[in-house]
Amino acid sequence: MAMRRAAQQAIQALGSSVSQSRQLHATPGSKKIVGVFYKAGEYSEKNPNFVGCVERGLGIGDWLKSQGHQYIVTDDKEGPNCELEKHIPDMHVLITTPFHPAYVTAERIKKAKNLQLLLTAGIGSDHIDLKAAADAGLTVAEVTGSNVVSVAEDELMRILILVRNFVPGHQQVIRGEWDVAAISYRSYDLEGKTVGTIGAGRIGKLLLQRLKPFNCNLLYHDRLKMDAQLEQQIGAKFEEDLDAMLPKCDVIVINMPLTEKTKGLFNKERIAKCKKGVLIVNNARGAIMDTQAVADACASGHIAGYSGDVWNPQPAPKDHPWRYMPNQAMTPHTSGTTIDGQLRYAAGTKDMLDRYFKGEDFPPQNYIVKEGKLASQYQ
Numbered sequence: 433m434a435m436r437r438a439a440q441q442a443i444q445a446l447g448s449s450v451s452q453s454r455q456l457h458a459t460p461g462s463k464k465i466v467g468v469f470y471k472a473g474e475y476s477e478k479n480p481n482f483v484g485c486v487e488r489g490l491g492i493g494d495w496l497k498s499q500g501h502q503y504i505v506t507d508d509k510e511g512p513n514c515e516l517e518k519h520i521p522d523m524h525v526l527i528t529t530p531f532h533p534a535y536v537t538a539e540r541i542k543k544a545k546n547l548q549l550l551l552t553a554g555i556g557s558d559h560i561d562l563k564a565a566a567d568a569g570l571t572v573a574e575v576t577g578s579n580v581v582s583v584a585e586d587e588l589m590r591i592l593i594l595v596r597n598f599v600p601g602h603q604q605v606i607r608g609e610w611d612v613a614a615i616s617y618r619s620y621d622l623e624g625k626t627v628g629t630i631g632a633g634r635i636g637k638l639l640l641q642r643l644k645p646f647n648c649n650l651l652y653h654d655r656l657k658m659d660a661q662l663e664q665q666i667g668a669k670f671e672e673d674l675d676a677m678l679p680k681c682d683v684i685v686i687n688m689p690l691t692e693k694t695k696g697l698f699n700k701e702r703i704a705k706c707k708k709g710v711l712i713v714n715n716a717r718g719a720i721m722d723t724q725a726v727a728d729a730c731a732s733g734h735i736a737g738y739s740g741d742v743w744n745p746q747p748a749p750k751d752h753p754w755r756y757m758p759n760q761a762m763t764p765h766t767s768g769t770t771i772d773g774q775l776r777y778a779a780g781t782k783d784m785l786d787r788y789f790k791g792e793d794f795p796p797q798n799y800i801v802k803e804g805k806l807a808s809q810y811q
């Protein structure tokens with residue numbers, strides 16, 4: 433597939449209808465690389481390691497230019513007149529983060545005649561139409577493992593925030609109030625509660641390990657069962673049937689990718705299977721949930737608390753129901769973009785670009801689409 437696309441591009445390059453900019457940038461050695469990141473504005477100068485923003489562009493601009501490549505960075509990613517749209521016809525590589533994702537639709541892929549490589553600076557490539565990318569012979573890769581600790585730590589924080597009913601207490605303080613009862617009537621200890629993770633891959637396992645000292649009853653559901661030794665070490669019990677696990681859990685954490693199979697998994701019916709008063713943490717992807725079903729269940733109290741940093745779409749529009757539903761502790765998409773996480777996914781992105789320029793393979797676990805095939809959990 434990659435060969436076919438390269439051959440098509442060579443034929444197109446010979447044609448006389450190519451635009452001026454394509455002639456300039458589609459030479460064999462020099463590549464046009466576009467990076468879509470969130471804007472940092474006044475914050476960009478506050479920390480030299482804050483590399484994940486437009487202003488720093490992962491800190492790879494000088495390196496790319498020294499190698500003769502063109503590097504365009506922008507946060508302007510939506511609509512027909514956005515900056516990204518201008519570069520789609522002649523870019524070779526698109527880098528984007530899940531925090532401010534450039535949505536790569538089949539239509540955009542069709543327009544991107546020079547495109548070869550889509551890199552996710554982070555984890556989760558669901559912002560890309562992966563089937564269209566595979567059909568076009570594109571490679572999609574992410575920096576697997578780069579921010580899994582960042583997310584697992586954040587999930588642990590969110591669990592505690594929900595269990596202790598932290599947010600309303602904090603809001604009281606800001607409003608000049610003091611009402612212990614309004615918080616305490618539904619504030620609990622985590623010890624002794626049943627916590628289930630749906631997805632126990634890299635992040636799910638790290639979360640389970642971190643939860644072990646809290647003396648909870650730990651469960652996990654996944655397509656794959658861990659080997660017995662690891663399961664024992666982590667101290668979590670496998671639940672093959674998701675619907676059988678849900679009513680057992682006081683706290684549910686979502687740790688699976690957004691795929692055709694997991695999209696809308698938590699609809700009205702599935703939420704109804706959860707214990708009344710369940711707490712849900714979702715740092716995986718917003719679209720795994722049915723947006724309105726979550727808002728309704730938070731309003732009715734069936735979900736007693738919902739916290740996460742992922743939304744559908746991103747940035748979340750001003751009228752997104754999760755901004756206004758009760759019992760929520762939502763934030764913008766921040767958990768995987770700590771400074772430590774940024775340094776790791778910036779280094780991983782640079783490493784893959786270097787390998788791409790040299791014609792070398794990437795670490796195998798990084799591939800999401802390779803030679804027309806999707807990674808197994810996306811199939």
Ligand SMILES: NC(=O)c1ccc[n+]([C@@H]2O[C@H](COP(=O)([O-])OP(=O)(O)OC[C@H]3O[C@@H](n4cnc5c(N)ncnc54)[C@H](O)[C@@H]3O)[C@@H](O)[C@H]2O)c1
Binds near residue numbers: 554694742
């Ligand atoms: N909020 C953030 O900043 C942030 C950062 C990193 C990752 N993430 C999200 O977290 C997800 C998980 O990351 P990870 O590094 O742990 O990935 P991973 O690939 O290591 O683990 C994913 C797990 O989900 C399981 N799974 C996949 N499809 C399933 C299905 N249909 N049913 C049951 N189990 C299924 C897999 O078997 C695997 O064990 C990512 O895909 C991404 O969407 C979010």
